[in-house]
Amino acid sequence: MRDPDKPQQIIEAAIRVFARTGYYSSRVSDIAREAGIASGTIYLYFKTKEEILVTLFREKMAEFVAFLRREIAEEHDPEAKLRRLVRLHFTVLEQNAALAEVVQVELRQGHKFFRGASAHEVSAYFDLIGSILEDGVAAGRFHADLPVKVATKVLFGAMDQVATSWVLGKRGYRLVDSADAVATIFLKGVSHDGV
Amino acid sequence: MRDPDKPQQIIEAAIRVFARTGYYSSRVSDIAREAGIASGTIYLYFKTKEEILVTLFREKMAEFVAFLRREIAEEHDPEAKLRRLVRLHFTVLEQNAALAEVVQVELRQGHKFFRGASAHEVSAYFDLIGSILEDGVAAGRFHADLPVKVATKVLFGAMDQVATSWVLGKRGYRLVDSADAVATIFLKGVSHDGV
Amino acid sequence: MRDPDKPQQIIEAAIRVFARTGYYSSRVSDIAREAGIASGTIYLYFKTKEEILVTLFREKMAEFVAFLRREIAEEHDPEAKLRRLVRLHFTVLEQNAALAEVVQVELRQGHKFFRGASAHEVSAYFDLIGSILEDGVAAGRFHADLPVKVATKVLFGAMDQVATSWVLGKRGYRLVDSADAVATIFLKGVSHDGV
Amino acid sequence: MRDPDKPQQIIEAAIRVFARTGYYSSRVSDIAREAGIASGTIYLYFKTKEEILVTLFREKMAEFVAFLRREIAEEHDPEAKLRRLVRLHFTVLEQNAALAEVVQVELRQGHKFFRGASAHEVSAYFDLIGSILEDGVAAGRFHADLPVKVATKVLFGAMDQVATSWVLGKRGYRLVDSADAVATIFLKGVSHDGV
DNA sequence: TATGAATGAGCCTTCATTCAT
DNA sequence: GATGAATGAAGGCTCATTCAT
Numbered sequence: 001m002r003d004p005d006k007p008q009q010i011i012e013a014a015i016r017v018f019a020r021t022g023y024y025s026s027r028v029s030d031i032a033r034e035a036g037i038a039s040g041t042i043y044l045y046f047k048t049k050e051e052i053l054v055t056l057f058r059e060k061m062a063e064f065v066a067f068l069r070r071e072i073a074e075e076h077d078p079e080a081k082l083r084r085l086v087r088l089h090f091t092v093l094e095q096n097a098a099l100a101e102v103v104q105v106e107l108r109q110g111h112k113f114f115r116g117a118s119a120h121e122v123s124a125y126f127d128l129i130g131s132i133l134e135d136g137v138a139a140g141r142f143h144a145d146l147p148v149k150v151a152t153k154v155l156f157g158a159m160d161q162v163a164t165s166w167v168l169g170k171r172g173y174r175l176v177d178s179a180d181a182v183a184t185i186f187l188k189g190v191s192h193d194g195v
Numbered sequence: 196m197r198d199p200d201k202p203q204q205i206i207e208a209a210i211r212v213f214a215r216t217g218y219y220s221s222r223v224s225d226i227a228r229e230a231g232i233a234s235g236t237i238y239l240y241f242k243t244k245e246e247i248l249v250t251l252f253r254e255k256m257a258e259f260v261a262f263l264r265r266e267i268a269e270e271h272d273p274e275a276k277l278r279r280l281v282r283l284h285f286t287v288l289e290q291n292a293a294l295a296e297v298v299q300v301e302l303r304q305g306h307k308f309f310r311g312a313s314a315h316e317v318s319a320y321f322d323l324i325g326s327i328l329e330d331g332v333a334a335g336r337f338h339a340d341l342p343v344k345v346a347t348k349v350l351f352g353a354m355d356q357v358a359t360s361w362v363l364g365k366r367g368y369r370l371v372d373s374a375d376a377v378a379t380i381f382l383k384g385v386s387h388d389g390v
Numbered sequence: 391m392r393d394p395d396k397p398q399q400i401i402e403a404a405i406r407v408f409a410r411t412g413y414y415s416s417r418v419s420d421i422a423r424e425a426g427i428a429s430g431t432i433y434l435y436f437k438t439k440e441e442i443l444v445t446l447f448r449e450k451m452a453e454f455v456a457f458l459r460r461e462i463a464e465e466h467d468p469e470a471k472l473r474r475l476v477r478l479h480f481t482v483l484e485q486n487a488a489l490a491e492v493v494q495v496e497l498r499q500g501h502k503f504f505r506g507a508s509a510h511e512v513s514a515y516f517d518l519i520g521s522i523l524e525d526g527v528a529a530g531r532f533h534a535d536l537p538v539k540v541a542t543k544v545l546f547g548a549m550d551q552v553a554t555s556w557v558l559g560k561r562g563y564r565l566v567d568s569a570d571a572v573a574t575i576f577l578k579g580v581s582h583d584g585v
Numbered sequence: 586m587r588d589p590d591k592p593q594q595i596i597e598a599a600i601r602v603f604a605r606t607g608y609y610s611s612r613v614s615d616i617a618r619e620a621g622i623a624s625g626t627i628y629l630y631f632k633t634k635e636e637i638l639v640t641l642f643r644e645k646m647a648e649f650v651a652f653l654r655r656e657i658a659e660e661h662d663p664e665a666k667l668r669r670l671v672r673l674h675f676t677v678l679e680q681n682a683a684l685a686e687v688v689q690v691e692l693r694q695g696h697k698f699f700r701g702a703s704a705h706e707v708s709a710y711f712d713l714i715g716s717i718l719e720d721g722v723a724a725g726r727f728h729a730d731l732p733v734k735v736a737t738k739v740l741f742g743a744m745d746q747v748a749t750s751w752v753l754g755k756r757g758y759r760l761v762d763s764a765d766a767v768a769t770i771f772l773k774g775v776s777h778d779g780v
Numbered sequence: 781t782a783t784g785a786a787t788g789a790g791c792c793t794t795c796a797t798t799c800a801t
Numbered sequence: 802g803a804t805g806a807a808t809g810a811a812g813g814c815t816c817a818t819t820c821a822t
Contacts, residue, residue, distance in 0.1 A: 002781060024219060028817060029784090038783040040819080049817065119363075150376040153360050154353040161352025162345060168314075181345040189384030197806065223792060224809095233808045238793065392802060414609060418796060419805090428804040430798080439796065509753075540766040543750050544743040551742025552735060558704075571735040579774030587785065613813060614788095623787045628814065 007045045009035050011056045019101035023053055057107055060099060061121035064092060069128055078136030079187055082155070085129070086186075087179040089159050093167075094175045104160070104167045126152050133190065142190045155186050202240045204230050206251045214296035218248055252302050255294060256316035259287060264323055273331030274382055277350070280324070281381075282374040284354050288362075289370045299355070299362045321347050328385065337385045350381050397435045399425050401446045409491035413443055444508065447497055450489060451511035454482060459518055468526030469577055472545070475519070476576075477569040479549050483557075484565045494550070494557045516542050523580065532580045545576050592630045594620050596641050604686035608638055639703065642692050645684060646706035649677060654713055663721030664772055667740070670714070671771075672764040674744050678752075679760045689745070689752045711737050718775065727775045740771050 013035035017026045028049050032039035046052045068088055075081045093100040130152045136142035162182055166175045208230035212221045223244050227234040241247045263283055270276045288295040325347045331337035357377055361370045403425035407416045418439050422429035436442045458478055465471045483490040497508070520542045526532035552572055556565045598620035602611045613634050617624035631637045653673055660666045678685040692703070715737045721727035747767055751760045 027815090032784095039817090040783055040785095041781080043818070044781070147373075147376045150357060150373050151380060153356045154377055154380055157352040157354070157356025157359075158349040159352070160356060161348045164352075165348050178342075178345050181342045182349055185346060185349055185384035186380070187384075188386070189380035189382075191383070201806095222790095234792090235794080235809060236807055239806070244792070417794090422805095429796090430804055430806095431802080433797070434802070537763075537766045540747060540763050541770060543746045544767055544770055547742040547744070547746025547749075548739040549742070550746060551738045554742075555738050568732075568735050571732045572739055575736060575739055575771070575774035577774075578776070579770035579772075581773070591785095612811090624813090625788060625815080626786055629785070634813070 006037070006041070007055075009037075010042055010045060010052065011059065014052050014056055015060075015098050015102050018053070018056075018106045019098035023106045053107070056102070058121050060103065061125070065121065065124050065128060067092070068125075072128075072132070078132050078139060078141050081132050082129075082136075082187060083180070083183045085132070086155075086159060086183040087176060090163065090175045090179045093163050094171075097171075100163070100167050104164045126156065129155055136190070141192060143192055146190055151190055154189075158182055158186060201232070201236070202250075205232075205237055205240060205247065206254065209247050209251055210255075210293045210297050213248070213251075213301045214293035218301045248302070251297070253316050255298065256320070260316065260319050260323060262287070263320075267323075267327070273327050273334060273336050276327050277324075277331075277382060278375070278378045280327070281350075281354060281378040282371060285358065285370045285374045288358050289366075292366070295358065295362050299359045321351065324350055331385070336387060338387055341385055346385055349384075353377055353381060396427070396431070397445075399427075400432055400435060400442065401449065404442050404446055405450075405488050405492050408443070408446075408496045409488035413496045443497070446492070447508045448511050450493065451508060451515070455511065455514045455518060457482070458515075462518075462522070468522050468529060468531050471522050472519075472526075472577060473570070473573045475522070476545075476549060476573040477566060480553065480565045480569045483553050484561075487561075490553070490557050494554045516546065519545055526580070530582060533582055536580055541580050544579075548572055548576060591622070591626070592640075595622075595627055595630060595637065596644065599637050599641055600645075600683045600687050603638070603641075603691045604683035608691045638692070641687070642703045643706050645688065646703060646710070650706065650709050650713060652677070653710075657713075657717070663717050663724065663726050666717045667714075667772060668765070668768045670717070671740075671744060671768040672761060675748065675760045675764045678748050679756075682756070685748065685752050689749045711741065714740055721775070726777060728777055731775055736775055739774075743767055743771060 010031065014026075014031045017030045017034050020026075021030065028042060029039045031052065032042055035042075042052070046055065068085055071088055072081045072084055075084050093103070130148055133142060133146065133148045133151055137144060137146055137148065159182060162178050163175065166173070166178075205226065209221075209226045212225050212229050215221075216225065223237060224234045226247065227237055230237075237247070241250065263280055266283055267276045267279055270279050288298070325343055328337060328341065328343045328346055332339060332341055332343065354377060357373050358370065361368070361373075400421065404416075404421045407420045407424050410416075411420065418432060419429040421442070422432055425432075432442070436445065458475055461478055462471045462474055465474050483493070520538055523532060523536065523538045523541055527534060527536055527538065549572060552568050553565065556563070556568075595616065599611075599616045602615050602619050605611075606615065613627060614624045616637070617627055620627075627637070631640065653670055656673055657666045657669055660669050678688070715733055718727060718731065718733045718736055722729060722731055722733065744767060747763050748760065751758070751763075
């Protein structure tokens with residue numbers, strides 16, 4: 001296994017193909033053609049078609065979380081961190097049309113993906129959100145009795161649904177324009193009572 | 196085409212089979228066996244395997260929204276309506292294990308379902324939430340400038356993610372126990388500033 | 391098995407359906423619907439779908455040959471008999487559009503039909519032609535060394551091809567207008583040399 | 586799609602299989618086995634089972650007509666051309682048992698073949714015969730008022746029926762032995778009156 | 781390493797036939 | 802006898818994966 005760029009080329013090709021045709025309707029040969037290689041070559045780098053999808057998700061998700069983590073480190077108070085997180089979440093999706101389609105729509109293929117394969121990367125994202133919330137609680141910015149785990153899912157679910165609606169709605173508006181509304185509702189919702 | 200119970204029997208069988216094996220991995224013959232009929236019989240009532248899934252979703256979703264609408268009519272102020280909605284959303288899923296699996300996991304099959312087939316039923320649910328929010332705004336209970344559409348997606352997304360996590364987490368706890376937390380965060384988030 | 395008209399009704403329905411859709415593409419249920427009965431009823435009168443086709447052919451062919459035989463008896467010299475036979479062959483087909491389609495096109499389904507099932511009726515037609523030829527030879531009207539069997543096939547094949555072309559050509563002209571030409575060529579071809 | 590011999594091998598295998606079992610009763614996998622390849626391989630070269638049959642017919646028919654055309658060019662007067670055509674028509678069929686079975690029996694599958702697919706090749710044969718007849722008329726060898734189109738069908742139909750009878754009759758005699766009789770009847774039939 | 785022709789297991793769907801009513 | 806819902810065998814076709822070159 002030599003060419004170190006091939007796996008990445010294959011994954012980028014797969015994103016475009018899955019976005020266009022959907023995971024189940026995409027043939028391995030479509031990905032190969034899109035990547036400009038022979039279909040047999042794919043099997044030098046991935047054991048199965050499913051492994052492409054799993055790898056694609058893991059990699060993109062890990063990248064995404066790492067990026068968010070870096071960016072968020074620049075903010076210092078929890079509210080600002082979360083506002084930035086929501087805004088970046090939407091910005092990244094908005095700037096990567098094919099990826100957004102795949103992540104929001106195609107990846108939700110049955111049990112295979114949330115369960116098992118990608119669980120680790122999703123939970124890394126959950127951990128990121130959760131730790132900000134915990135910091136906020138500790139700092140007295142968020143409600144002392146906040147059920148952090150539930151709140152984490154609430155925020156993720158909210159962003160996810162807004163993004164999905166935007167993808168399904170053919171992107172007829174700027175996704176990032178919803179960022180403040182989402183962040184505001186959530187922050188008010190979790191804020192310390194006195195606020 | 197006569198037996199008026201057959202379609203329902205087939206759909207109930209399909210729910211169990213899809214929950215167990217996933218949509219793509221389920222054979223039509225599996226559904227037939229589960230329903231205690233011959234596989235050809237299914238085609239007297241459904242044109243394709245996909246039609247089973249689409250019908251299943253539409254029917255269950257329409258039923259679900261109708262049920263919520265009825266129950267919610269008993270409450271009179273918007274906050275109470277929403278608290279009840281969240282609680283019922285979770286209760287119904289919790290009491291229908293196979294359905295929950297299918298709705299939260301299997302139905303998210305690529306573009307086919309959110310897009311197209313089920314769009315109408317999902318948007319009926321969105322309409323239900325949206326109209327409660329609008330009433331609340333009109334009644335001065337929710338923030339005057341609340342972006343209702345975004346808020347609707349926030350609530351739906353929050354419930355959906357909490358439910359999905361519960362299904363994927365093998366139901367190690369009571370889903371309904373998260374209802375108040377979700378409702379509280381959301382209601383605080385959208386409440387009139389003075390509250 | 392009671393209703394003595396049913397088999398006939400089924401056969402007439404089958405002719406229309408086969409003419410419209412072709413034998414293999416026609417469902418038994420199509421024939422039933424065309425006949426205004428339930429599909430199960432067909433099996434009270436015919437053992438299989440194929441039996442319908444075979445019976446149809448035998449019956450129509452036998453009827454056809456009997457009719458020709460009767461009509462031809464009115465003529466007395468062999469040439470006149472053959473001219474009349476050609477003319478009637480074409481006239482009958484021309485006046486029974488659906489039957490013509492079935493006999494010329496649909497019945498030619500592989501080995502099943504020429505071979506076996508209908509062989510007897512076809513050979514009755516061959517016998518009719520053959521005996522006229524033999525009479526003609528005996529009467530010194532046709533060539534003394536005429537190979538009767540071959541000549542029989544030549545005439546039948548000629549009529550059959552002219553009819554088939556007419557059916558396939560969407561009947562854009564009168565089939566019977568070709569009768570004299572066919573008869574003339576054949577009669578000249580088999581005539582006693584001195585003629 | 587590479588191996589340039591595969592399509593031919595598949596067609597030759599299909600001829601043997603169709604001759605043996607009939608088109609409708611033959612499985613694609615039978616053809617594959619006969620050709621010594623996997624059934625999926627067939628679909629690299631043909632889109633459907635029907636395409637095999639259509640291609641088979643077109644190719645063999647085109648080949649046949651081209652061969653006749655070449656051979657006939659060696660003769661100079663119309664009568665000789667036709668005699669040779671009849672003889673070759675029979676010779677080719679006699680020397681290709683499986684092909685004869687398929688062409689005379691299996692290909693006559695309903696409307697699919699005379700109509701549509703093979704119409705072009707059949708009419709090329711008709712054109713060949715027709716042009717010889719026209720030359721003969723122009724040269725004063727055939728009857729001046731000869732209806733050429735009808736006469737063409739008469740000859741083709743005659744040869745076709747003689748061949749079909751021979752195939753159905755299990756080839757109990759030499760087909761080519763009928764060639765002269767067929768040619769003689771036809772030639773006398775179309776000859777200039779004075780002859 | 782790269783290729784892409786070949787493989788063959790797998791499955792949806794059709795439809796002739798049966799049979800309980 | 803008549804019905805038509807139910808049956809289930811059968812087969813065309815797809816496509817992930819392999820492997821000879």
